[in-house]
Amino acid sequence: MAGFDKRITDYAQALEGLTDGMTILVGGFGLCGIPENLINQLYQQKTRDLTVVSNNCGIDGFGLGRLLEDHQIRKMVASYVGENALFEQQLLNQDIEVELTPQGNLAEKIRAGGAGIPAFFTATGYGTPVAEGKEVREFDGQHYVLEQAIRGDFALIKGWKADRYGNVIYRHTARNFNPLMATAGKVTVVEVEEIVDGALDPDQVHTPGIYVDRLICGQFEKRIEKRTTRDH
Numbered sequence: 001m002a003g004f005d006k007r008i009t010d011y012a013q014a015l016e017g018l019t020d021g022m023t024i025l026v027g028g029f030g031l032c033g034i035p036e037n038l039i040n041q042l043y044q045q046k047t048r049d050l051t052v053v054s055n056n057c058g059i060d061g062f063g064l065g066r067l068l069e070d071h072q073i074r075k076m077v078a079s080y081v082g083e084n085a086l087f088e089q090q091l092l093n094q095d096i097e098v099e100l101t102p103q104g105n106l107a108e109k110i111r112a113g114g115a116g117i118p119a120f121f122t123a124t125g126y127g128t129p130v131a132e133g134k135e136v137r138e139f140d141g142q143h144y145v146l147e148q149a150i151r152g153d154f155a156l157i158k159g160w161k162a163d164r165y166g167n168v169i170y171r172h173t174a175r176n177f178n179p180l181m182a183t184a185g186k187v188t189v190v191e192v193e194e195i196v197d198g199a200l201d202p203d204q205v206h207t208p209g210i211y212v213d214r215l216i217c218g219q220f221e222k223r224i225e226k227r228t229t230r231d232h
Helices: 036-045 065-069 085-092 103-115 178-183
Strands: 023-026 050-053 073-078 097-100 119-122 136-139 142-148 152-158 185-192 214-217
Touching (some): 036 152, 036 185
Parallel strands (some): 152 185
């Protein structure tokens, strides 16, 4: 079974073959479940001209927000701008191309990409700027917009536990976009907090190892987003 062992120990090796101009799927929601060490490796490699697909773009100075500092991201496909002031500034200054996508559409576009479905119709976004330039059809008296699936050259995923064969378990809400994206990358790289001895119980596995190309165990800062309020 040695040929099925997905484990590697070096982050540079984890992103071997990831070059300028590629499309990268990055798991996470806010700061929850982001592959922070793989993102840091991207930052250190200074890989540029990237199209990044993720729920948002991290925060200033952490997560995907680091890649904005040296303008490594050419295009961002996301659901919201969120708490990142630099992201907002670059968007308003047109320094970065941003494709804002309804969150359900984004999830389904990635799921479809992983399932080999090239496109699908959805009612979400009809009659709004989201539908501009896209095919619209009517089914049973309701209008639907054609949305194309998303696939990536690389998918960067954060898991909780895995076995050597690349079977992955996520923890609570850190699951978010990760399982979908793991299926939709030509090369899927997963970093986890623990690689167990032996094999995981198949009934507990969220992402089967068949989708995983490389697996690395890392240490994580796990920052937590906090709500800031003021007295009126």
